[in-house]
Amino acid sequence: MRRQRAPLAIGVLAAAGAAFIVVPLIGLIVRTPWGDAWRSLSAPETLEALGLSLEASLSATALALVLGVPLAWVYARIDFPGRTVLRALTTLPMVLPPVVGGIALLLAFGRRGLLGAWLDSTFGITLPFTTAGVVMAETFVAMPFLVLTVEAGLRSMDRRYEEAARTLGAGRWTILTRVTLPLIAPSLFAGAVLCWARALGEFGATITFAGNFPGVTQTMPLAVYLLLETNPESSFILSLVLLGISLLVLIGLRDRWLGSA
Amino acid sequence: MSFRSVVTTLALGLALVASACGGGASSAQTSPAPLTGSISVFAAASLTDSFKALGGSFQRAHSGVTVQFNFAGTPTLVTQIEQGAQADVFASADTTNMAKLNTDGLTSGGSQVFAHNQLEIVVAPGNPKGITSLADLARSGVIYITEGPTVPAGKYALQALATAGVKVTPKSLETDVKSVVSKIELGEADAGIVYTTDVKAAGSKVQGLPIPAADNVVATYPIVAVKGTKHADAAAAFIAFVVSPAGQSILGSYGFEHA
Numbered sequence: 001m002r003r004q005r006a007p008l009a010i011g012v013l014a015a016a017g018a019a020f021i022v023v024p025l026i027g028l029i030v031r032t033p034w035g036d037a038w039r040s041l042s043a044p045e046t047l048e049a050l051g052l053s054l055e056a057s058l059s060a061t062a063l064a065l066v067l068g069v070p071l072a073w074v075y076a077r078i079d080f081p082g083r084t085v086l087r088a089l090t091t092l093p094m095v096l097p098p099v100v101g102g103i104a105l106l107l108a109f110g111r112r113g114l115l116g117a118w119l120d121s122t123f124g125i126t127l128p129f130t131t132a133g134v135v136m137a138e139t140f141v142a143m144p145f146l147v148l149t150v151e152a153g154l155r156s157m158d159r160r161y162e163e164a165a166r167t168l169g170a171g172r173w174t175i176l177t178r179v180t181l182p183l184i185a186p187s188l189f190a191g192a193v194l195c196w197a198r199a200l201g202e203f204g205a206t207i208t209f210a211g212n213f214p215g216v217t218q219t220m221p222l223a224v225y226l227l228l229e230t231n232p233e234s235s236f237i238l239s240l241v242l243l244g245i246s247l248l249v250l251i252g253l254r255d256r257w258l259g260s261a
Numbered sequence: 262m263s264f265r266s267v268v269t270t271l272a273l274g275l276a277l278v279a280s281a282c283g284g285g286a287s288s289a290q291t292s293p294a295p296l297t298g299s300i301s302v303f304a305a306a307s308l309t310d311s312f313k314a315l316g317g318s319f320q321r322a323h324s325g326v327t328v329q330f331n332f333a334g335t336p337t338l339v340t341q342i343e344q345g346a347q348a349d350v351f352a353s354a355d356t357t358n359m360a361k362l363n364t365d366g367l368t369s370g371g372s373q374v375f376a377h378n379q380l381e382i383v384v385a386p387g388n389p390k391g392i393t394s395l396a397d398l399a400r401s402g403v404i405y406i407t408e409g410p411t412v413p414a415g416k417y418a419l420q421a422l423a424t425a426g427v428k429v430t431p432k433s434l435e436t437d438v439k440s441v442v443s444k445i446e447l448g449e450a451d452a453g454i455v456y457t458t459d460v461k462a463a464g465s466k467v468q469g470l471p472i473p474a475a476d477n478v479v480a481t482y483p484i485v486a487v488k489g490t491k492h493a494d495a496a497a498a499f500i501a502f503v504v505s506p507a508g509q510s511i512l513g514s515y516g517f518e519h520a
Contacts, residue, residue: 112448128449129404129432211406211433211444218434226436229336230411 102208153187
């Protein structure tokens with residue numbers, strides 16, 4: 001195939017578009033004081049934030065798998081009235097400003113919230129200012145990424161395998177666990193990774209709903225934001241760590257996103 | 262283009278309002294050339310309500326000037342100015358952050374102290390947890406939140422607690438006083454330490470409990486023109502207005518103590 005040449009205007013705009021994304025990333029790398037990198041990374045408050053971020057984002061991903069995979073299955077396989085509306089509502093956190101999600105969570109699960117007041121009076125459970133609150137905020141924002149990815153996988157799989165299993169006498173549970181889920185494993189993996197990456201980067205809903213305290217609710221993005229005021233160099237280094245993780249996620253999903261390039 | 266015309270319309274509107282109101286203030290001005298332009302005032306979150314009122318009065322007196330505000334926690338404002346935000350005036354809630362900006366070489370001329378403030382314990386109306394002293398904040402079952410230690414109010418709160426000999430672990434370190442007040446309003450937290458003026462501004466939605474003078478901290482608010490401002494005259498006029506008797510009386514009506 002003959003290589004196509006871009007018209008000049010298109011080429012210039014495309015270069016500007018690429019530079020707009022790439023230059024800030026280069027800025028982060030150039031301005032990072034590499035000499036202090038190890039000291040900043042091994043500082044107790046950094047390790048605390050990193051540990052909390054990993055704990056919370058992995059818990060959020062696990063919760064999203066437990067609740068999100070069944071939801072995706074229902075969306076893909078069951079036709080019920082109001083499905084389109086419900087599906088739109090549960091997709092909303094993907095496009096909703098996260099801080100709005102945080103306020104909504106407060107009004108639902110806060111101490112005086114719709115369910116939170118009952119949780120507090122009946123079980124003495126309060127969620128704001130707790131690590132559980134961080135996990136909830138992250139799950140709220142990140143789960144739709146998993147649901148949509150898994151649903152797409154379920155819709156595009158070849159259902160004749162399920163039919164074949166059925167004619168051979170397999171029950172519904174066996175078909176789900178032995179046929180369906182293994183067939184959509186790539187979608188499950190991609191959905192979980194996307195969900196995890198989104199949860200790891202969560203800021204707005206977390207600081208609004210869960211607050212900010214080192215070791216309990218101060219995740220990496222919160223630490224990065226607050227360090228910018230006291231110790232900018234450390235915040236550059238932590239930013240770079242998050243950038244590196246995002247890069248790894250992209251490489252991990254390369255077959256999905258970059259494979260055709 | 263359209264933004265500029267909106268600004269022009271606003272300025273014209275304000276000029277009309279000013280003249281319709283008798284123009285007492287503007288005719289009293291004897292400055293040779295009327296001030297023009299738009300100034301950005303970066304002010305501590307605790308100044309939100311009082312500075313909006315100050316800005317309104319200032320614009321009525323100087324119809325050619327538009328005052329825009331950026332309210333946030335003081336250290337956030339310092340970071341923004343350090344990173345190149347276009348600020349003309351900076352009003353800090355402590356002298357430490359003012360000194361930091363000064364050390365960075367980002368202030369123009371010396372700063373002036375324009376107000377003082379004190380701390381109060383903020384609780385829900387009716388004080389449901391029966392808090393009466395700083396020591397009560399450490400009681401189990403009391404959810405206490407405060408501002409981060411780099412936020413002036415958070416630093417002052419730590420000083421007050423240390424003076425009173427109270428050890429308490431907050432549930433959250435919020436980024437400014439206003440978010441502490443709003444979490445008390447929402448009922449998520451039981452108590453916090455904020456300025457007297459924040460309690461007053463929140464009206465009946467929260468209740469303030471005085472902190473004894475022996476433990477209390479007097480907050481000092483300095484104001485300065487930011488280096489490199491393109492509207493040095495307007496910035497200087499705004500600062501002069503803040504420290505003038507008229508400005509001080511507005512600040513006083515919001516609960517600030519005279520400088």
